[in-house]
Amino acid sequence: MTQNSYKIPIQGMTCIGCEAHVTEALEQAGAKDVSADSQRGEAIFELSDDQIKKAKKNISAAGYQPGEEESQTSENSVDFNRDGDYDLLIIGSGGAAFSAAIKASENDAKVAMVERGTVGGTCVNIGCVPSKTMLRAGDINGLAQNHPFNGLQTGAGAVNLAGLTEQKDELVGQMRQEKYIDLIDEYGFDLIRGQASFVDEKTIQVNGEHITAQSFLIATGADPAVPDIPGLSEIDFLTSTTALELKDVPKRLAVIGSGYIAAELGQMFHNLGTEVTLMQRSEHLFKTYEPEISDAINDALTEKGLNLITGVTYQKVEQNDDTKSVTIEVNGEKRVITADQVLVATGRKPNTESLNLETAGVKTGEKGEVLTNEFLQTTNVRIYAAGDVTLGPQFVYVAAYEGGVIADNALGVAKRKIDLRFVPGVTFTNPSIATVGLTEQQAKVKGYDVKTSILPLDAVPRALVNHETTGVYKLVVDAQTRKLIGAHIVSENAGDVIYTATLAVKFGLTIEDLTDSFAPYLTMAEGLKLAALTFGRDVSKLSCCAG
Template structure:
């Protein structure tokens, strides 16, 4: 994309400079422009950032595509039904995914810019100078306020022998035009879980290797249920590992590790690294500008999105906090408003919904049981298996559960955690319940439509004090 700033602004001075042209950068630039600011939007690499190009959009498109093959395999759970489906052209699926990415990048980013005459897009890598101005190529961009929204990149662990392996990350894995026979996925977080299931459902023999298990920060009941679902699907999960080294054996990648003191050897045709993401800060010269970072390189910010340097804000993955596209955009809007209007708004993630698009889907909002106890609450919990949810029974798919966290004395809901085939579409109801300060009695008394997954929230709320197995349909 060409630099359109020269024709619009020849003195390189702006009210606001935004570094990063992904979802957070666009949110910040548009918000400030709508408030009357003249904005320099500085982008490096492909416009649009992680989500549309290599993250949310391509992964979810591929998840949906291979879901059809898996659904056909599971059709026999209904008496008298048989179905078949297969991946006949993986390269065609990859190409279709890329077409969607290209179309959305154009519609949501490239074609949006002309609508904002006060946003000047500048291509190039930005770095800070000591006076707080920005060097972009051979140009110096000056602005009294700067928002950093440069995102993150995949983390590469320090394991002997890894530098000799032609490994994949979540981006390159979904760009391959040929399926491997077997795949080793290192990491049990949300990226590893989603990508592993995509390839397993496409017919690849998948093994997940991880130190801490699947979704280690989730409620233990949720992690256990997902691990069992993966095992039932044929996805091997080797957790509790300590890694020794990698080596190449012919066309095979070999990981030497230990599990409970016993040596383990894992082999696969391809290796996918899914060991988290690290903030993109190394090229910004933050030390020159006196901008503090944490141990993982994330920019330290306060609730108003301010960094340690006056006038410089940061949002999204570059902070290492809440690495979700919607939280990046939310934080960017706050940063822009504060930069232009006096730091009156504070970041609030207390009712932030989070989703893992595995199958069954994992969704959560609010506190975990451990977090609630650490916060000083006398905690009471309700755990409802999906075998008590009529929607799941009708679908003959009772994989999963719903767990609610509440304060025992006040009955106020503190957190909700769902693992269910359609769990993602239910979490916003729980988020709104937490936002409104509802008790579990309040939630249990609400009217919910029968034979929906979200009705499980009502049943789980009733389970705090009732045995739902003894209730009739729609009782209570």
């Protein structure tokens, strides 16, 4: 039965929980790809014509008032089985690209993917996969040398970084083959090798050949950005890519920047035996995060032996034989940081320069990022963009989600808006940082009457038995509804805990929902319940399992 796209205005939705109720009501009527938005007072979904009355009846039964439905077919939507060499042509081959290609192929679209370099994009080749396996190696080596348990006699010999790098490369090659390359034949889309550039709004050129398509996806990712510091371009510095290719552990590492890449790689090298100095311009680590989160990770990294310098003004970078130096100014005083290697970790720059986007009528922002609307269309409605090239949340799971949305929109299968309100973020330091939803300040700006709970990690039994108590849990709650709207954590396994918090924020769970649920004792997830309990009592006065 044919599914059509509808938008219905709905009165009475005031929060995330309301959105969940409306979504459930529509899904019970058979609706697919439901997106309910309380701020806009509307729901968009796919449903057959003969079920629209049932859908509106279900909305009313849930306690909300539906208006007149509106078909989402518009002059900007594209009919399927169209003219051109391909229905969807994708530039890039990372998470967004493969997600879109797979979904479009499953809808019998004719799909091509253009890649100028290595198939698989950033995550599997030079990002998530290689960095996290090396971080794990660093954690093991660091614990062998320094742990909190009396009576254990452990130690570690010299690190064979070349061996670790070789093992990392084998893992990357295996995952690239199984999770990317093998899927090209599995789903039957074309892979075109070469550099793509637009000739006009519906044509690209690759290796001198013109290729046309009715819709395009730009998913070319981003590369490490290099700041304009005198002398930096004249030395042999490391980036997040080349740092993972080293064969020898440097004795001293100076890191320019201290975001998630700097913190993760800086701690990794520290655990492998390097003296590491992190330098940043701002006064606080992770300055856009909750201040309690920033303070906790600052304390944790300092306790573990990393050197942190904040409030830095960079003067120059120099190299003398094998020694490099970074001249900085801090509080009006000049300092020189010497090192064997300098790692630049100051953000990422979108890969758009070679695409000739102006010819296709695609506008970019100040940093070269592709500008998109809520449907992920660029300023040319037949061209879409997803992933790091848009400078949205820099997570492969966001890119993959966006690729699926674009496959539906570009082929006219649906008309879906992106919804990035509930995206969790994780930084894989030790302890790790995880966050979802609104910060306290963001919630206040949005007009919420806010209550917060701050639970130090030494109040969490799991942290006590681990003898690792530097960290914090912070919950942000709507005081009127008592619903959780933000969760922010510094702890071991914070990335695993945050998924529970993500579900709680997305589906509008209250403080009481958390405190009335069972939390396994001696897990970090128990910290969420204990943090919720602190809204009404002093958890330090409770027995171990009384929560």
